[in-house]
Amino acid sequence: MSRLGNVGGRLYRGEVSIDFVGRKRTWYSISGAILLISIVALLVRGLDFSVDFKGGAVFQFPAPSASVTQVQDAVTDAGVSGAVVQELSGSLGQSWQVQTPTLSAAQTNTVENSLSSHLGVNASKISVQFVGSSWGSQITDKAIEALIAFLIVIVLYLTIAFEWKMAVAAFVALIHDLVIATGVYALTGFQVSPATVIGLLTILGYSLYDTVVVFDKVRENTAGLLGGARSTYSQAANLALNQTLVRSINTSVIALLPVAAILFVGGGLLGAGELKDLALVLFVGMLSGTYSSIFIATPVLADLKEREPQYQALAKRVSVRASGGRAAKRSAAKAPSGARSRPGAASVPTRELSAGEPGEPDEPGEPEFADGGVPPDDELTTTGSRVSGVSGVSGVPASRSTPDPARPGPRQQPRRSGGGSARHRPAGKKKRR
Secondary structure, eight states, rough: OOOOHHHHHHHHHHHSSSTTTHHHHHOOOOOHHHHHHHHHHHTTOOOOOOHHOOEEEEEEEEEETTTTTHHHHHHTTTOOOSSSEEEEETTOOOOOEEEEEEEOHHHHHHHHHHHHHHHOOOGGGGGGEEEEEEHHHHHHHHHHHHHHHHHHHHHHHHHHHTOOHHHHHHHHHHHHHHHHHHHHHHHTTTTTTTTHHHHHOOOOOOOOHHHHHHHHHHHTTTTTTSSSSSOOOHHHHHHHHHHHHHHHHHHOOOOOOOHIIIIIIHHHHHSSHHHHHHHHHHHHHHHHHHHHHIIIIIHHHHHHHHTTTTHHHHHHHHHOOOOOOTTHHHHHHHSSSSSOOOOTOOOOOOOOOOSOOOOOOOOSSSOTTSSSSSOOOOGOOOHHHHHHHHHHSSOOOOTTTOOTTOOOOOEEEOOSSSSOOOOOTTOOOOOOO
16 A cells, blocks of 8 residues: 555544634635735736727737747737736647737727738738627626625525535635635736636536535544543544545545646646636646635634534533543542552452440451351441441541541442351451452
């Protein structure tokens, strides 16, 4: 078996454990810093929406010897500002894509002529596509509606299938992934295209899938948890995380390998395009989704559950049990010294001699009759007669330090047997046990 398989087996059996839930403040701090950076980037830089959302014109043409600066200067000389130039070069040949705001027919002809004159491109090889602003706004509205509907359906499903607190924890993880993914686009300046929206919905589903698998294991580990005092809810949830950790890592790595191939290899060969936009959001979202399902969703769930009174009481019981029974030791220490038995003596029911009868010598063992017979009835008295007799003499409980040789003391009840006569063992031939 591989080393990873051995580690996975030990994690599943609880032989080794990573305290994900116990270190939740660390994970919250890391996520808070990332979210803060993402929000600031969104507020300061904003998102760069493609022409599909805001409308405009798209020019595509081959120009093997041109550079980004030359293409940008050619468009600027045509009197158009705010153009986005993207290189579509690769092993198949070098071409360019220029996105401009909405242009009139005269402006479009001016740009074509400027590109042809500055870059030496044949005008017939310049293709132009127009996207209306109304169509872009419709795409934006539909994308927002799809995202809201997705989140509502997911919360309802998790509430019915699990419980509402699991739904809240999963929703927090989804918002976490959404903000981080959009923050990366704001920081890097990548364009947001319809393929980006598709990839965003895909990664939310992937993140949710991983979270649901962990939550299902948490529900299995916490079933019947309140009936005992073996572990708290947080400890059971952390065990579930460790049991599914290897599965989460394997799933994420297998999913990221083809996406990384599309992003780095395909993007390098084909240049900017819909495929690269889709691969980028998938790569960022899968990384964020794996992180949130392990470090965010389950710790948030444990926080919500530990606020319930029954789980708070369970945590107290587990704490008392883990302390080694200190409460029982304290209560035993408060008991009177006369009520405590001699160290090493067997804890069995005893009967005691009266104060007026001769006691046994101070031997470490207790006497036993030779034939297992029964002593005369007058040798056994109740404890009450001993207490009254001793109290009348000294007024304090009897102790081993009293020098009286006739001191009464606890004695083990003699064994009884069905046969034999009632004989005493001669003095001096006592049997030690």
